[in-house]
Amino acid sequence: MKHEEILHRCFRCGYCKLPSNYTDINCPAYQAFRFETYSPGGRMWLLRAWLNNEISNSRRFSEIMFSCATCGNCVEQCAFPNFKDLLLEAFAAGKEAFLDAGQVPAPVRDYLTKVQLHGNPYGKPGKKRPEWAADLDIPVYSDQDHLFFVDDVGAFDTRGQEIARSVAKMLQQAGISFGIGSGEEVSDGNDVHEMGETPLFEELAGKNIEAFNQKGVQKIITLSPHSLHAIKNYYPALGGNYQTAHYTQILAFSLGSLKFQSNGNNQRITFHDPCYLGRRNWDYQSPRMLLKALPDVHVLEMDRNQKNAFCCGGGGGNFFTDLLSAEADSPGRVRVREAAQTGAEILAVACPLCAGMLEDAVKVESLEGRLQVREITEIMAEYL
Amino acid sequence: MTEVIKRLKAIVGDRFVSAEPEERYLYSMDQGTMPPAEPDMVVMPGSTEEVSEIMRLANEYQVPVVPMGGGLVLSGLTRALKGGMILDMKRMNRITEVNPKSRYAVVEGGTSQGMLQAYLKKHHPELKHSMPDAPPIATLAGNVCIHGSGHLSVLGGFHSDMLTGMEVVLPTGEIVRTGSCSVSADWFGKAPLPDLSGLFMGWSGTTGIVTRLGIKLFPNYRHNDLLIFVTEDPRDMPDVIARLTSTQVAEDMTPWMTPKPEWARGFMHINIAYGAHSKEELTFKRNLLQISVKDYIDNKSGGFLPMPPPQKGRFMQLPSPDLARFADVRKGGGFEYVGAIMAIEHFPEAYQAGVRIAEKHDVSYSMGARIVGAGHAMMFFYAYAFNRADPEDMARAQHALEETNSAALDMGGIPWKAELPAQQKIIEKMAPETFALMNRIRHTLDPNHIMNPGNWERA
Numbered sequence: 001m002k003h004e005e006i007l008h009r010c011f012r013c014g015y016c017k018l019p020s021n022y023t024d025i026n027c028p029a030y031q032a033f034r035f036e037t038y039s040p041g042g043r044m045w046l047l048r049a050w051l052n053n054e055i056s057n058s059r060r061f062s063e064i065m066f067s068c069a070t071c072g073n074c075v076e077q078c079a080f081p082n083f084k085d086l087l088l089e090a091f092a093a094g095k096e097a098f099l100d101a102g103q104v105p106a107p108v109r110d111y112l113t114k115v116q117l118h119g120n121p122y123g124k125p126g127k128k129r130p131e132w133a134a135d136l137d138i139p140v141y142s143d144q145d146h147l148f149f150v151d152d153v154g155a156f157d158t159r160g161q162e163i164a165r166s167v168a169k170m171l172q173q174a175g176i177s178f179g180i181g182s183g184e185e186v187s188d189g190n191d192v193h194e195m196g197e198t199p200l201f202e203e204l205a206g207k208n209i210e211a212f213n214q215k216g217v218q219k220i221i222t223l224s225p226h227s228l229h230a231i232k233n234y235y236p237a238l239g240g241n242y243q244t245a246h247y248t249q250i251l252a253f254s255l256g257s258l259k260f261q262s263n264g265n266n267q268r269i270t271f272h273d274p275c276y277l278g279r280r281n282w283d284y285q286s287p288r289m290l291l292k293a294l295p296d297v298h299v300l301e302m303d304r305n306q307k308n309a310f311c312c313g314g315g316g317g318n319f320f321t322d323l324l325s326a327e328a329d330s331p332g333r334v335r336v337r338e339a340a341q342t343g344a345e346i347l348a349v350a351c352p353l354c355a356g357m358l359e360d361a362v363k364v365e366s367l368e369g370r371l372q373v374r375e376i377t378e379i380m381a382e383y384l
Numbered sequence: 385m386t387e388v389i390k391r392l393k394a395i396v397g398d399r400f401v402s403a404e405p406e407e408r409y410l411y412s413m414d415q416g417t418m419p420p421a422e423p424d425m426v427v428m429p430g431s432t433e434e435v436s437e438i439m440r441l442a443n444e445y446q447v448p449v450v451p452m453g454g455g456l457v458l459s460g461l462t463r464a465l466k467g468g469m470i471l472d473m474k475r476m477n478r479i480t481e482v483n484p485k486s487r488y489a490v491v492e493g494g495t496s497q498g499m500l501q502a503y504l505k506k507h508h509p510e511l512k513h514s515m516p517d518a519p520p521i522a523t524l525a526g527n528v529c530i531h532g533s534g535h536l537s538v539l540g541g542f543h544s545d546m547l548t549g550m551e552v553v554l555p556t557g558e559i560v561r562t563g564s565c566s567v568s569a570d571w572f573g574k575a576p577l578p579d580l581s582g583l584f585m586g587w588s589g590t591t592g593i594v595t596r597l598g599i600k601l602f603p604n605y606r607h608n609d610l611l612i613f614v615t616e617d618p619r620d621m622p623d624v625i626a627r628l629t630s631t632q633v634a635e636d637m638t639p640w641m642t643p644k645p646e647w648a649r650g651f652m653h654i655n656i657a658y659g660a661h662s663k664e665e666l667t668f669k670r671n672l673l674q675i676s677v678k679d680y681i682d683n684k685s686g687g688f689l690p691m692p693p694p695q696k697g698r699f700m701q702l703p704s705p706d707l708a709r710f711a712d713v714r715k716g717g718g719f720e721y722v723g724a725i726m727a728i729e730h731f732p733e734a735y736q737a738g739v740r741i742a743e744k745h746d747v748s749y750s751m752g753a754r755i756v757g758a759g760h761a762m763m764f765f766y767a768y769a770f771n772r773a774d775p776e777d778m779a780r781a782q783h784a785l786e787e788t789n790s791a792a793l794d795m796g797g798i799p800w801k802a803e804l805p806a807q808q809k810i811i812e813k814m815a816p817e818t819f820a821l822m823n824r825i826r827h828t829l830d831p832n833h834i835m836n837p838g839n840w841e842r843a
C-alpha cells in the first residue's frame with residue numbers, strides 16, 4: 001500500500017482530533033462515532049494491523065475508512081511535521097486497497113457505480129448538465145476568458161442549481177467574461193479521488209481535460225471548492241493545466257465592479273469555511289472579503305474558523321454516501337449549533353455541498369426560525 | 385456476552401457499544417511497550433446514571449470493567465487484562481461549573497485538558513488550570529487519578545492535590561461524592577471531611593469510576609516569562625532547585641537533560657516559568673529568581689541561558705507538541721517513560737542512572753523532572769523512544785524501562801502510573817500491612833473483583 005511506511009510512525013497523541021485552540025473535537029468522523037477507531041490515528045493503526053494480518057477487512061472497517069470526510073484537520077494539526085502531509089494520501093491508499101479487495105460500504109459502491117456509468121452520481125445523462133442555466137443568458141464556452149465549471153451538485157441538485165444560478169448572475173454583474181460547458185464534461189472526480197478510486201478518477205479527469213482542451217480553455221472558475229481542488233491540484237499530473245480559481249476568489253478580485261447599497265437589515269452573518277477552499281487550498285480571506293464589503297453587515301466568527309473550521313461532514317463523498325449519519329453528534333448538526341451560538345441569523349456558505357449538509361442540519365435541529373443557511377452571492381444580491 | 389451487549393445497548397444506545405474486531409483490536413493496547421490485552425467490548429456512556437447502570441450490569445454478569453480517559457497513560461493501565469469491557473469516558477465531557485471567586489471548575493469525567501483550557505480562555509480569561517505535559521486530548525479525571533502533575537505544580541502540587549471533590553460510581557454501581565460537594569452545593573475542597581477521594585487516586589481504576597470532579601483554578605497572569613538556568617554538574621541540582629523554589633514565585637520548574645541537540649548534551653537545564661499582573665511585578669520576580677542562584681553565577685558554575693523570544697515562546701507553549709514528537713526520534717511512533725516520584729536530593733544519582741541505562745541498552749533517551757510544590761518532591765522521568773515496527777527496538781526500550789523502575793525504587797523513588805511489572809516491584813517493597821489494607825479496601829468496594837482486574841495484585 002502506498003505510504004504504508006508512515007503508518008507505524010503515528011503515536012496516536014490525538015492532536016489530529018482537535019483544532020489548534022482545543023475548543024472541541026474537530027475530526028468529523030471521530031465527532032460522529034467517538035470510538036478511537038474513527039480517529040485519524042485509529043485509522044493509521046488499523047491499516048497497519050490489516051497489512052500485518054492482525055485484523056481482517058470487514059464492513060465496519062470499510063465504514064471506518066470511508067467515513068473520513070477528508071477535511072484536512074488531521075493534516076493541519078498533526079504534531080509530526082515529517083509525515084503529516086501524507087496522512088490523507090495514506091487514507092486514500094487504504095481506501096484504494098479496500099476497493100481492490102471488494103470491501104466497500106454499499107453507499108460507496110452505489111456512488112461509484114453511478115459515476116462510472118453516467119459521469120455523475122445522479123444518474124443523469126450528460127446532456128442535461130447545462131440545464132441549470134436554461135433560464136439564464138449564459139453562453140456556452142467558446143472564446144470567453146473563463147469556463148465556469150459547475151460540479152455535479154450544482155448541475156443536478158435542485159438547491160445546487162439555485163446556487164449555481166446565483167453565482168453565475170453575480171459573475172455577470174461583476175462583468176466577468178465566462179461561458180459554461182455544453183454537457184460533454186463529467187464529474188470533477190474530486191470525491192472519487194478521495195475515495196481512492198484512482199482509475200475512475202483518471203477516466204473522469206481525462207474526459208474533462210479532453211473537453212477543456214478541445215475548447216481551448218485556459219482559465220476556469222469553479223462553483224465547488226471540491227472542483228477547484230481536483231482541477232488545480234490533481235489535473236496537472238494528467239496533462240490538464242489551467243488557471244483555476246473558486247468563484248469567491250474571482251469575485252473578491254472584482255469587488256471594485258460591484259456597487260453595494262445598504263438594505264437596512266444590519267444582518268449578523270457567520271461564515272462556514274469550506275474545507276476544500278480553506279484548509280485544503282489555504283484561502284480563508286476571499287469569502288470574508290465579499291461579506292465584509294457589504295454595508296451594515298456584522299461578520300461574526302465561530303470559535304472554530306479558518307484553519308480550525310469544523311467540517312460540515314460532506315467531504316470525501318459523504319455528501320452522497322451519508323456514512324456520517326444524521327445523529328445529534330453528526331458534524332453538520334454540531335456545526336449549525338455552533339453557528340447559532342454566535343448570535344448570527346445567517347450562516348453563509350461558499351460550497352453547494354456545505355449548503356446541502358447544513359440546511360438539512362438546520363431543519364433537524366429545528367433552528368429554521370433562528371438561522372438561515374445562505375450562499376454568499378445570494379446574500380450579496382440583496383445589496384446590489 | 386451477547387446478552388450483556390444487548391443490555392449495554394439498551395443503556396447507552398446502539399451506537400456507543402461495540403464488540404467489533406476493530407474496536408477490540410485498537411483498545412487492546414496503548415502507545416507504550418506493554419503487550420496487547422483485548423477487551424470483549426468497548427462502551428461509551430453519556431451520563432453518570434448510565435455508568436451506574438453499567439456497573440450494576442457488570443456485577444450481575446461478573447464482567448470486568450476498565451475505565452479509560454484519554455488512553456494516553458503509556459504504561460498499559462487501560463488494557464483489559466482479564467477481558468470484559470473498556471469504558472471510554474470521553475463522551476462525558478461537559479464543563480458543568482466554573483466558580484471564579486473560589487477558583488474551581490467542575491467537569492465531567494471525560495473532559496479533556498484542552499477543552500477546559502479553551503473554555504477558560506474564552507469565558508474566564510483571568511483563570512487557568514494546571515496543564516500536564518500530555519497532549520490536550522488527555523482527560524482531567526485520568527490525570528488526577530494517576531497523581532499527575534503539570535505547569536502549576538510548583539504552585540499547587542500534584543494534580544491530585546488540586547482536586548476539590550469527586551462524583552464517583554462505585555464498582556457496585558452506587559453514586560457517591562467526596563469532598564465538600566457531598567455536604568454542600570459548592571465544590572470548594574476536600575476539607576474538613578475525611579478524605580475519601582484517596583480511595584480513587586493512584587489505584588489505576590480498580591476502585592471506581594470518576595464521573596465528575598472539581599479542580600482548582602489559578603490566576604492567569606497577563607505577563608508571563610521563562611528563565612532557563614543551566615549547570616553542568618548534576619550534584620548542584622538539589623541545591624539550585626531548593627534556592628529557586630525558596631523564592632516562591634515560580635509556577636513551574638522543569639529540569640531537562642537530553643543528548644540532542646548537540647548544544648544541550650551534558651548540561652542540566654531548568655525551565656522556570658513565572659507570571660505577574662504587571663511588568664514591574666514580573667521584573668521583581670525575575671530578580672528574586674536570579675538572585676537566589678547568584679552564587680552559582682558568580683563562581684561560573686551556572687548561569688541563565690539567553691533566549692530569543694520565538695524560542696522562549698516555544699518553551700512556553702502549553703501543552704507542547706514537541707513532547708509527542710519525541711515518538712518520532714526513531715522514526716517509529718513510540719516512546720514510554722518511567723516517571724519516578726522521589727525526593728529532590730536524589731537528582732544526581734537519578735540522572736547518572738538514566739545515562740548509564742540508556743547507554744547500556746542503546747536507546748534514544750530524554751530525561752527531565754517536574755518539581756512539585758516548593759521543592760517537596762519531583763517526578764523524575766526517563767523517556768525512551770522506540771520504533772514500533774522493530775520488535776527488537778521495542779524490547780530494548782522495555783528492558784531499559786524495567787531496569788529504570790528498579791533503579792528508581794533502589795534510590796527511594798516510586799514509579800509513577802506503574803505498568804504491571806513495576807506494580808509488582810512496588811508491591812515487593814511496600815510494607816505488607818499497607819498492601820493488605822489496600823486489598824481489604826478493594827474487596828469492600830469491589831466484592832466481585834471486576835474493576836480493572838490484574839492491576840495491583842501480587843503475581
